[in-house]
Structure formats: structure tokens, C-alpha cells
Amino acid sequence: MGTPQEPRLAVEISGINLRNPLLVSSGTFGNGREYSEWLDLGMVGGIITKAVTLLPCNGNPPPRLWEVPCGLLNSIGLENKGVEAFLAEDLAWLNRFDVPVWVNVAGFSDEEYVAVAGMISDSGMADAIELNISCPNVKQGGLHYSSSPREAARLTAMVQKAVNLPLYVKLSARTADIKEMAVEVQKAGADGLSLINTFPAMAIDVETGRARLANVSGGLSGPALHPIAVLAVWEVAQVVDIPIIGMGGVWSWKDAAELMMAGADAVAVGTLNFVDPEAAFRIAEDLGSFAARKGFESVSELVGLTRRGGIV
């Protein structure tokens, strides 16, 4: 499990042992390679790779980024080199590190999701799959699945049949009822949930009257998203019994602790990776200190603490 860290930080989800509960979220850490010069990849709890599709995908035209107070809008549009190159070049490379890997899978049709997830599973190089049904930046890229619990459940069931790995489904908070969505996806065979994806958003340059992003809308990430994520985790944790990876604007150990107290079994750092490549490791250490200060044997004791009446 990588570099030794205090036992208090170790967690297990879906049979996967993490040296600490801090993962890095999809799209914010490349496929690990870009950050391998900046930290020992074995120091993070887990890596969720950037979305991979069946065929290479150029992504959206620029501008793709716009920063807002306490947040970032992006419309990358699933730029990636396709599953074959991903397996041969990136996942094979990432396997040399002693760190659990969730592969984020996206697609433009049912068949594509199933094909890519099957190839990832068959490769034997991934620990889990994260099904991206909530990317806000491509027209058929999944957001329609996440606006309909029935569609989300149908896709989850199809992909589950094709894989031999824990299947996590990444949900968006932009849905009528995230609890219903979570329940349906669990019934369809999901082994875990990632909560939450970026939230659809928009910014306009008032000097020109034009949208800031070439794609017009994008996904909002960063601290502005955090309280929305806390509520989503809180609500969903009460209606499902599969593990939850909480994510959305984690900027400090307190944000990570909040998500865990709301019900997340592990936490992923996203946009903060762009500012501090070592953030996940640093937050894990700080979370360990907090758990020690509160007298917890394991950080897992934080999970769902608010529901149990808080720290007594």
C-alpha cells in the first residue's frame, strides 16, 4: 500500500485497501503521469483517472476554462486518446505504482460504455471502474443518463454485466432527486457511488456579451461546490448501503472531514490538485492529526458521524 502512513488513516472500500481515504478525482490528476514528477503517486489513497472513451476524443474548442470567485468552470469535453492507447500507455505505466486505480469511463452510447468498461476490466490493470454518467460538457456524454434514474439504472446494469470489478457510478447533483437516482443505481448493481460531479454553470463576458466558454456552459468545481456535495452525500448516505466517495471543492482536511461525517467512506480532492499537487497527501496527514486529536482509532469512525449525533 505505498509509503507507510499511520494505521489510523487506512480504510477499505469495496474490498480495496487504501492507505488513506484521500483519492484524487477524475480529470484533475491526468492519468497520474503528469503529477509523478511532483509527488510519489503511492502517497495518495487512490487515483481516479481522467475519463476514457472508446475512440480518441479531441474535446471542446477553447476557451475551456473560466475562473469565478471560489470556483472554476471547465468545458474540456472528454479530451482523451481512446481506450486502446490509454491501456497500453497510461494504465500499464500507472500499474508500476502501488496505488489503487479507479478508471473513469465515459461514452456516447450504451454500447461504448459497455465496451470500454469491459476492456478496462479485462485488462486486469484497474482496481475499480467509475462510470461517468454526469459529464456536463458533451451533448451525449452522459448527463442525460443522470437526469433519469431509469436510464442511469439501465446503463449501470448493462455495464455491471460486462465487468469483473467494483463498479462506482458518478452522479450529478443536478437531478430532480439524487436519493432516488442513488437507490435505482444501487438496485441495478452499482458497488459504490462517487458524489458529486461538477455542476452545470455559465459565465458571460459583459463587455462583449459573449459566453466565456466556447462551449457556452461548463461544469463548476471548487469550493463553491462543496456545500452542495456535503448535502448530496448526506442525503444519499441515508438511503443506500454501498460505499460513497465524496468529492466537490475539497480544499482542506475540514472539508474532507465534513464529507465523511455526512456519510462518505472516502473523499476525493479535485480542483485543488491544480493548485497544490501534494494536496491529497497533505490533507490525509491533517485528517489523521484531527482524528488523533479527537481520540479516534480510525478515520472510518468519522463516516456518518453527523447522523449518529456528532462527537459525544
Place this chain on the structure above:
Amino acid sequence: MNLGSKFSAPIIEKSVYGCLTRVVFGVDQAYLAEPGQFLHVLCGSEDGRILRRPYSLFDTASGTASILVKEAGPGSAWLARREVGEEIDCMGPLGRPFSFSIFDRPALIAGGAGIAPLIFLYKNMCSEGMEPSLFWGIERSGDYGDMPESILAEFQVRIASEDGRVGFKGTALELFTSQQPEDFSAIYACGPRGMLIELTEIMIGDRRARLQLSFEERMACGVGACKGCVVPASDPAGSYLTVCKDGPVFEGKELDWARLKSRVWQ
């Protein structure tokens, strides 16, 4: 190329040239960077900006590295107001630098704040015994304080101002094209997107192979991970390159100029 690192550096000197602030950081004696590379600087702000901002290195000397900050928004305004002694969180040097051969006869063309990496390049070329020609275009003579005068005193630079009060009256490109552009075997440019596009219209066909252009784009990670800061690539068709990792310096032939022209961002 040098691998970057993340470090906290004190501001040891600061000088204001009109709209530009030169910020000099104290860095490790062994710190190495090449012209065209950038520092990714964590700026604060009063309204909750969260990302780093990229600044081309203006120069590095033993134990120092400096950048030119032009106020363009809350982050750069915050940075320009820091005082000597304050510690700033930096990542870098990052990105692909300019490359040159000592057998070249180079022209360096800067528009506005695009002067930063080209002064650095100019100095490196001079120390290799080359004789580069540097053209700097500014909008109005007063925009950059006394920097034009101090640069003129130190370097063989030709300045163009649009108001004609310093040097040639016109743009950097008009000045360049008035100087037998055919004579130059390599051309290096940094400036507004429109200027770079115009330059490729002068340097058509095979001559684009002689161009090295430094691009600016809004950036998040700075290390090639997020794919946010892209420009259209010529090969394969429809693909993109990241400004932070594949660039910020590109050869003219690497980019798809038709797509670049379809939307001028700045």
C-alpha cells in the same frame, strides 16, 4: 529541460514600469530556467480567486528569478501589490522553452508585455555570441514607464510605438517587415494573439517552420493534466496541444492557424 518544483520564494526587489511590475524572487542558487518557460504563481485576491497564474520568466540570475506582472484581473492586481519580503508560492519553471542554434540569424518580436520572455532569450543568445535583433511594439510611449529607455540603454532593441513618440511609429510587425524580414533565419515572437496570427500571414508556407511563438491562455494545472489551456494543433487534424506542457512555445507549423483565426480571443 529543467524539471519544475514547488517552492515559496521571497520578493527581494520590485519595480514599477507603468502598467508592468517587475517582481524579483529570491530562489535557490542552483535554480535553472530557460527563456520561454514560466512560473505558475499562487495569487491571492479579495474575491476568492483560487487558481495559480502563469508568468513568463523575464530573467534568472544567480539566486534570483523575475517576472513582469501586468494587471489584468484580481489575481495579477494582488500580486502587483505585494511588497518586498513577502513570500510567494510558486511552481516552476514549467513548459517548453524557446530553442535556438548559434548559427541562426534571429529576429525577436515582442508585443506589449510579451517582452518578458524575449528579453530573457535575447540575453541568452548574446551570451552565446549571437547578434539577435529585437523589435518591441508598445501602444503608447508612457504605458511602460521608463522601461523602453532603460532597455534601449542596455540592449540593441528597436522600439515601435503606435503614437510614434518613441522609436518607429507603428506596430512591432510593421517595424519588423520594414527591416528585410527575409534576412532572418529564425523568428521568435510573444505578444497578443492577433499579432501572432498576423505574423503567420507574413510568414507563409515553409517560412512558418522558422517561427517560434510563445502563447498565452487561461490555465489551471500548468503541468498538462487538466487539458484546459489548449490551442488547435495541425496534426492530427482537429486535435489540440496544451499551452502549459506542449508549449507555451510552439513552432509555427505545429498549430492549425485556420482554426486559431476562427476565433481571436484577445
